Amino acid sequence: MSAPRILATGRCLPQRVVTNEELSRRVDTSDEWVFSRTGIRSRHFCVEETGLDLAAKAACQAMDRAGVTVADVGVCIVATFTPDHASPSTACLLQRELGLEEDTVCFDVNAACAGFLYGLKTAHALLSDSPRPCALIVGAEVISRVMDMTDRNTCVLFGDGAGAAVVRREESRIWHTVFGTRGDRSSIRVQGPGPAPAAIHMDGKAVFRFAVEVVEKSIRQLLAAEGLSSINDLDLVVCHQANARIIDFVAKRLGAREGLFYKNMDRCGNTSAASIPIALDELAESGQLRPGMRIVTVGFGGGLTWAGALLRW
Numbered sequence: 001m002s003a004p005r006i007l008a009t010g011r012c013l014p015q016r017v018v019t020n021e022e023l024s025r026r027v028d029t030s031d032e033w034v035f036s037r038t039g040i041r042s043r044h045f046c047v048e049e050t051g052l053d054l055a056a057k058a059a060c061q062a063m064d065r066a067g068v069t070v071a072d073v074g075v076c077i078v079a080t081f082t083p084d085h086a087s088p089s090t091a092c093l094l095q096r097e098l099g100l101e102e103d104t105v106c107f108d109v110n111a112a113c114a115g116f117l118y119g120l121k122t123a124h125a126l127l128s129d130s131p132r133p134c135a136l137i138v139g140a141e142v143i144s145r146v147m148d149m150t151d152r153n154t155c156v157l158f159g160d161g162a163g164a165a166v167v168r169r170e171e172s173r174i175w176h177t178v179f180g181t182r183g184d185r186s187s188i189r190v191q192g193p194g195p196a197p198a199a200i201h202m203d204g205k206a207v208f209r210f211a212v213e214v215v216e217k218s219i220r221q222l223l224a225a226e227g228l229s230s231i232n233d234l235d236l237v238v239c240h241q242a243n244a245r246i247i248d249f250v251a252k253r254l255g256a257r258e259g260l261f262y263k264n265m266d267r268c269g270n271t272s273a274a275s276i277p278i279a280l281d282e283l284a285e286s287g288q289l290r291p292g293m294r295i296v297t298v299g300f301g302g303g304l305t306w307a308g309a310l311l312r313w
């Protein structure tokens, strides 16, 4: 049995902070509506920064903290649905930016808000016959680029940012995963390519119902795989940060103790594939992640896709 061990994480958020208050001057909304329905108070939007800039900063920080060099990295995966270009992939540009070796396996994955965990699973598999021991997985999104600022149903929810993790394949580590796909073009869709500007459309209520269903189901499956009878046997749960109400609903259904589920959407909004690695990095940086901790993480979103993992820190 082998599993990926996260050696270190990094993150980069654009400098510009946009509060609900500021948005309410451009959009027919209010801080009260957005916070009470989502738990979001502010998010970051790129001004000058590209997705590659965010990815490179997060990746460099993770590599520095892990104490790895380009000679250690055999796989580089960027999870994104908002790349700077349809081609080249952000991962290819990151190879050049970081000076990764030319034989590093570099590509993007698009599994929307579940993308980081799809990347982690793929990187772990690819490391089995990689000449180098480590993989870099980055979730990087510039969602402000595909936002319709006249659609108050979606434009108040999302933010930009990147989170990164350096992982190594290790024997005898705990690692259970669940993945799911439910092809559906009506619940969440980003229009394009075409003459009209790309824009996210979302049926919020349908996605909310989907989210609470698959997050609860995934956590139950991961607990069963590990032989645990209660969610409170876990040390931490880190879900995709779409909406505090989704997390609170699932936490209540599962009888979770107060504070078991991490939340940071108040400051970051929904950063899609970047939300889980950004959250992990905040937790690591603030000393809340200790070796041996048993963590569950679950992503869900467009596709529809979902993914969950139970791992040891």
Ligand code: UT7
Binding pocket: 028, 029, 030, 033, 034, 037, 038, 113, 152, 153, 154, 156, 203, 204, 205, 207, 208, 211, 242, 243, 246, 270, 272, 300, 301, 302
């Ligand atoms: O990352 C991918 C995964 N995404 C998600 O998981 C998102 C899941 N969905 C959600 O988080 C929630 O459904 C939303 C936050 C998107 C919406 O919350 P809701 O409680 O489902 O609100 P709603 O869409 O039912 O809208 C309720 C009311 C409507 O007015 P009426 O028809 O009741 O008069 C909306 O027009 O709120 C109105 N509304 C707003 N009002 C002020 C919708 N957006 C806004 C807004 N400001 N920004």
